[in-house]
Each structure stands twice: as structure tokens, then as C-alpha cells.
Amino acid sequence: xxxxxxxxxxxxxxxxxxxxxxxxxxxxxxxxxxxxxxxxxxxxxxxxxxxxxxxxxxxxxxxxxxxxxxxxxxxxxxxxxxxxxxxxxxxxxxxxxxxxxxxxxxxxxxxxxxxx
Amino acid sequence: xxxxxxxxxxxxxxxxxxxxxxxxxxxxxxxxxxxxxxxxxxxxxxxxxxxxxxxxxxxxxxxxxxxxxxxxxxxxxxxxxxxxxxxxxxxxxxxxxxxxxxxxxxxxxxx
Numbered sequence: 317x318x319x320x321x322x323x324x325x326x327x328x329x330x331x332x333x334x335x336x337x338x339x340x341x342x343x344x345x346x347x348x349x350x351x352x353x354x355x356x357x358x359x360x361x362x363x364x365x366x367x368x369x370x371x372x373x374x375x376x377x378x379x380x381x382x383x384x385x386x387x388x389x390x391x392x393x394x395x396x397x398x399x400x401x402x403x404x405x406x407x408x409x410x411x412x413x414x415x416x417x418x419x420x421x422x423x424x425x426x427x428x429x430x431x432x
Numbered sequence: 433x434x435x436x437x438x439x440x441x442x443x444x445x446x447x448x449x450x451x452x453x454x455x456x457x458x459x460x461x462x463x464x465x466x467x468x469x470x471x472x473x474x475x476x477x478x479x480x481x482x483x484x485x486x487x488x489x490x491x492x493x494x495x496x497x498x499x500x501x502x503x504x505x506x507x508x509x510x511x512x513x514x515x516x517x518x519x520x521x522x523x524x525x526x527x528x529x530x531x532x533x534x535x536x537x538x539x540x541x542x543x
Contacts, residue, residue: 320475347529358436359476359521359533408475412529420466421523421531423475 322424339409438534455522
């Protein structure tokens with residue numbers, strides 16, 4: 317299994333500011349995923365972070381709003397830019413453990429952002 | 433359009449009884465399904481999975497049933513324990529890592 321650490325675990329931010337969330341994995345993984353869970357809603361995939369190439373964004377998410385870095389095989393960051401109250405969510409980093417061949421995703425503890 | 437639906441936002445069950453959590457999907461191309469459990473302030477953790485070639489998978493107290501014709505899967509927890517109180521998400525994928533999650537069902541097991 318993979319152990320994933322996310323920072324910060326929570327933050328309160330002002331409208332119009334940006335915040336970067338860090339995700340560290342204890343093993344090398346090819347793909348890392350960023351999910352969002354808005355209050356009362358399901359986990360929604362924002363983008364896939366590939367090492368050595370640009371992130372792949374899902375419909376409804378754009379790079380200008382959610383820039384992602386993936387400098388190596390164990391680390392990624394997600395920035396939430398120009399925040400508004402609608403961005404208040406839990407943001408989760410995830411990796412897939414292909415070794416188990418179950419398609420199981422491992423998640424970090426999440427970063428709870430509140431935008432005032 | 434919600435491709436994976438968990439229509440019951442919450443469920444309360446007496447300790448020792450069976451908990452049944454339901455999940456419906458609309459995409460007949462989904463071929464892999466997973467259940468996750470989430471405690472407050474923690475990330476989701478994997479519980480059990482099932483491939484579309486099976487109709488049942490069992491792991492200890494947890495059993496997942498898949499009814500492809502009805503596009504329905506369910507998670508059975510027997511016997512339910514207070515530590516099972518959490519939010520349960522079902523997720524489905526179509527042969528890729530791209531999982532679609534339901535909105536979750538909050539299970540409360542009463543002692």
C-alpha cells in the first residue's frame with residue numbers, strides 16, 4: 317500500500333488569494349490524481365498529474381484555475397488560484413496501486429479549504 | 433448527469449444486524465466497482481472491489497453484490513459494528529483509472 321501525506325490539512329483563505337496543496341507519496345508512482353469533494357457531493361476527479369508532462373484535466377477544470385506540478389515520481393502540488401467561496405472543499409491527492417491489480421486508489425487525508 | 437448514484441444519504445443500523453448500502457449506475461460499460469469507507473478528517477480507504485465478470489465478492493464481514501442487468505451493486509456488512517460508522521462511497525470505472533464516485537451514504541451503527 318501507499319502512504320500519502322498532504323499539507324496543509326486545513327486552511328481558511330481570503331477570496332482572491334491562491335493556495336498550494338502539497339502531496340508526498342512514500343513510493344514512486346507513475347500517476348497521481350487530484351480529487352475534490354464539495355460539501356454533500358461526491359469525489360470528483362480534477363486532474364491527473366503525470367511526471368514529465370502536463371497534467372490532464374477533466375471537463376470543468378482548467379489549468380489556469382488549478383495549476384499542478386509534478387516534479388518527480390513521489391511529489392505533486394495542486395494550486396487553487398483566485399479562490400472564491402465556491403472553492404471551499406476538501407481536496408484529496410490519490411495514487412493507484414497497480415501492483416495489487418485491484419485498481420485500488422489510495423488517498424491522502426485531504427486538505428479542507430474554507431474560502432471566506 | 434450523475435453516472436453513479438447512492439440514493440440513501442444516511443442509514444442507521446443496530447449493532448449486530450446487517451447493513452446494506454446500495455449503489456446504482458447508468459453506464460453499462462463500467463466494468464470495475466469499488467467501495468470506500470471514509471472517517472471524518474481522513475481520506476477514503478479501500479474496502480472491497482468487484483469486477484463485472486463476477487456477481488459476488490466476499491471479504492470477511494463485507495460482501496459486495498453486483499446485478500449487471502439492474503445496474504445495481506450493494507455492500508453488505510454482517511454483523512455491523514459501531515466502528516463501521518462512517519461514510520461509504522461506491523465508485524465505478526470503465527477499464528481505466530478514472531473512477532466515478534457516488535455521493536456517499538453515512539452509516540451509523542447503534543450500540
